[in-house]
Amino acid sequence: MSKVLVILETAGGQIRPHCLPGITCAAEIARATGKPLHLLVLGAQPDAAAQAIAAAGYGAAAVHTLAGPTLEPFTAEAWADAIIHAARTLGASVIGGTASSTLRDALPRAAAVLDAPLVSEVVKVKSGDTFVRPISAGRALQDQKVNAGTFFFTARGTEFEHAQPTGAVPVQAVAAAAANTRGAVVQGVQKTESSRPQLTEAKVIVSGGRGMREGANFKLLEQLTDLLGGALGASRAATDAGMVPADLQVGQTGKIVAPELYFAVAISGAIQHLAGMKGSKTIVAINKDAEAPIFQVADYGLVAKWEEAVPRLVELIKARKGA
Amino acid sequence: MKILVCVKRIPDPDESLKFAGGGLDYSASKWVPNAFDEYAIETALRLAEVVGGTQRLAEVIVLGIGPESQRQQLTQFLAMGADRGIIVDADPDKLDTATVSKLIAAVFKKEAADLLIAGKLSQDNEGGQVPQRVAGLLDVPQASFAATVEWDQGAKALTVGREVDDGVEVKRVPLPAVVSVDLRIVLPKSVKNGSTPATHAYQEGPRLASLKGITMAKRKPVAVLKPSDLGVAVGTNEQVVGVAAPPARKAGQKVKTVEELFEKLTKEAKVI
Numbered sequence: 001m002s003k004v005l006v007i008l009e010t011a012g013g014q015i016r017p018h019c020l021p022g023i024t025c026a027a028e029i030a031r032a033t034g035k036p037l038h039l040l041v042l043g044a045q046p047d048a049a050a051q052a053i054a055a056a057g058y059g060a061a062a063v064h065t066l067a068g069p070t071l072e073p074f075t076a077e078a079w080a081d082a083i084i085h086a087a088r089t090l091g092a093s094v095i096g097g098t099a100s101s102t103l104r105d106a107l108p109r110a111a112a113v114l115d116a117p118l119v120s121e122v123v124k125v126k127s128g129d130t131f132v133r134p135i136s137a138g139r140a141l142q143d144q145k146v147n148a149g150t151f152f153f154t155a156r157g158t159e160f161e162h163a164q165p166t167g168a169v170p171v172q173a174v175a176a177a178a179a180n181t182r183g184a185v186v187q188g189v190q191k192t193e194s195s196r197p198q199l200t201e202a203k204v205i206v207s208g209g210r211g212m213r214e215g216a217n218f219k220l221l222e223q224l225t226d227l228l229g230g231a232l233g234a235s236r237a238a239t240d241a242g243m244v245p246a247d248l249q250v251g252q253t254g255k256i257v258a259p260e261l262y263f264a265v266a267i268s269g270a271i272q273h274l275a276g277m278k279g280s281k282t283i284v285a286i287n288k289d290a291e292a293p294i295f296q297v298a299d300y301g302l303v304a305k306w307e308e309a310v311p312r313l314v315e316l317i318k319a320r321k322g323a
Numbered sequence: 324m325k326i327l328v329c330v331k332r333i334p335d336p337d338e339s340l341k342f343a344g345g346g347l348d349y350s351a352s353k354w355v356p357n358a359f360d361e362y363a364i365e366t367a368l369r370l371a372e373v374v375g376g377t378q379r380l381a382e383v384i385v386l387g388i389g390p391e392s393q394r395q396q397l398t399q400f401l402a403m404g405a406d407r408g409i410i411v412d413a414d415p416d417k418l419d420t421a422t423v424s425k426l427i428a429a430v431f432k433k434e435a436a437d438l439l440i441a442g443k444l445s446q447d448n449e450g451g452q453v454p455q456r457v458a459g460l461l462d463v464p465q466a467s468f469a470a471t472v473e474w475d476q477g478a479k480a481l482t483v484g485r486e487v488d489d490g491v492e493v494k495r496v497p498l499p500a501v502v503s504v505d506l507r508i509v510l511p512k513s514v515k516n517g518s519t520p521a522t523h524a525y526q527e528g529p530r531l532a533s534l535k536g537i538t539m540a541k542r543k544p545v546a547v548l549k550p551s552d553l554g555v556a557v558g559t560n561e562q563v564v565g566v567a568a569p570p571a572r573k574a575g576q577k578v579k580t581v582e583e584l585f586e587k588l589t590k591e592a593k594v595i
């Protein structure tokens with residue numbers, strides 16, 4: 001029987017946590033279509049990670065590995081080759097995973113070669129062939145139906161729960177395929193080193209905007225962030241200005257986040273920013289302009305300058321923690 | 324060197340959406356080029372021109388898919404400085420993402436282009452697939468989500484800084500290739516072509532068309548093709564079966580002081 005196949009990313013012999021919502025979305029598609037759920041781990045030496053993933057099971061029938069020296073570091077070219085090969089070999093007719101920068105790069109390429117549609121950024125599975133996805137910076141939700149024997153999907157990480165361990169399942173190896181990078185060479189990744197949680201995983205996010213004026217002023221936001229064990233975020237204006245690294249950008253074209261608590265400090269609330277954080281449980285806005293649109297989505301809005309509000313808030317939280 | 328750039332028209336993202344009959348009513352919309360496509364043409368022009376000289380290093384071709392009557396955004400890109408245009412005359416509402424990608428790949432092949440530069444996303448439909456699909460169909464390398472591009476003319480390769488989830492990945496791709504561009508490609512020093520002085524700082528953002536550019540655009544050649552000329556069958560296997568407004572957030576409250584905010588966060592929302 002044809003399968004639902006989830007492509008996983010791993011690091012240090014473990015599944016990367018951002019892949020877990022993609023498994024949940026795939027499990028819903030598997031239920032809706034009556035097809036079994038299978039997981040795929042790609043890499044130069046995928047076995048250790050595959051064993052760890054298989055021990056958790058995540059409701060899948062099996063974990064498959066596909067090994068190849070060209071699969072690390074990641075390139076869309078080699079990964080698409082491997083995904084196509086695995087999909088054919090395993091007889092998968094639904095292929096997808098969490099909408100990370102990796103799968104957003106590789107899956108459309110693979111889908112094109114298989115002449116299959118891809119439904120991107122699924123937020124809800126309506127049936128086995130109809131999915132809800134946000135469009136126009138989250139201002140509308142579209143129900144999209146696919147009419148194809150084989151299709152791909154990417155799932156928006158904030159909209160599905162993390163898949164939970166269910167019990168051990170077997171690991172099976174897919175015979176290696178020719179996967180090649182078409183001459184592309186990854187020369188390195190400049191990683192933003194941080195001891196803070198990943199933006200997409202954090203329970204608390206403190207974001208700053210253009211009104212912070214310069215990178216040094218983010219120190220104050222970092223204090224607030226660290227007191228709350230959160231992650232630092234930013235608007236496009238702040239990242240474009242180089243105040244903080246680009247991968248901290250929240251929004252339509254940055255990270256999509258939905259923490260328990262989101263602080264928007266000196267951020268006006270442009271639709272492209274809202275698209276990335278509107279799903280947060282509690283939103284706090286601190287802005288000196290009472291008319292700033294961010295106040296329309298904020299649960300708690302404080303009209304104030306950050307220079308005054310943030311240090312005081314830090315003091316109050318410190319005092320509470322000390323108590 | 325031949326660079327192909329795609330342009331898509333979208334309803335002005337600053338206008339509010341009009342929901343009607345289970346869909347969106349765009350009949351009164353103002354149409355504008357997709358912002359990422361503007362970043363794509365700016366990237367292509369920065370690669371093609373030599374600042375401080377008159378030499379052109381590449382021909383820049385703009386491709387639009389849609390009825391000929393809707394060529395305004397393509398003309399705008401010609402006015403910015405592209406050399407010529409190609410229109411594939413088809414009803415965009417009857418084309419799915421896969422077919423649009425096939426049409427672009429077919430034009431790329433027909434032109435024997437060296438590089439496709441496309442926006443990473445269209446602001447309206449937000450599919451985020453077309454450039455990667457075209458690269459797959461052409462079987463050429465791809466560099467998605469580019470924030471910087473450096474052209475090594477001698478080696479016929481590009482070194483691209485890609486914005487990925489964990490930071491910036493540097494990927495070198497030999498030509499022919501496909502590059503999809505992200506926001507920061509239009510910062511002052513994001514594009515280097517090896518001929519414009521590396522110290523040159525562009526004005527941030529896509530350029531505006533000059534008056535001369537607008538006049539010249541009218542005289543630039545624009546070829547009109549049909550999908551059948553490209554051997555691509557038109558159709559769709561995607562269907563939009565409904566559109567709805569997302570649930571609104573419940574109205575929030577203004578607090579007067581930091582103390583009140585702290586009180587609310589600890590006692591009411593109980594989030595800290």
Ligand SMILES: Cc1cc2nc3c(=O)[nH]c(=O)nc-3n(C[C@H](O)[C@H](O)[C@H](O)COP(=O)(O)OP(=O)(O)OC[C@H]3O[C@@H](n4cnc5c(N)ncnc54)[C@H](O)[C@@H]3O)c2cc1C
Binds near residue numbers: 287
């Ligand atoms: C295609 C496209 C994609 C985009 N994608 C994104 C995206 O993913 N994410 C994103 O964020 N943006 C995105 N944008 C940009 C977006 O449209 C806005 O330009 C941007 O979000 C504005 O950032 P900002 O709120 O920090 O700056 P501004 O809009 O300039 O707002 C600054 C705010 O700071 C306040 N302020 C100033 N000084 C102080 C002070 N001392 N104390 C308190 N408040 C102060 C001001 O009142 C103002 O409200 C995108 C735009 C386009 C065209």
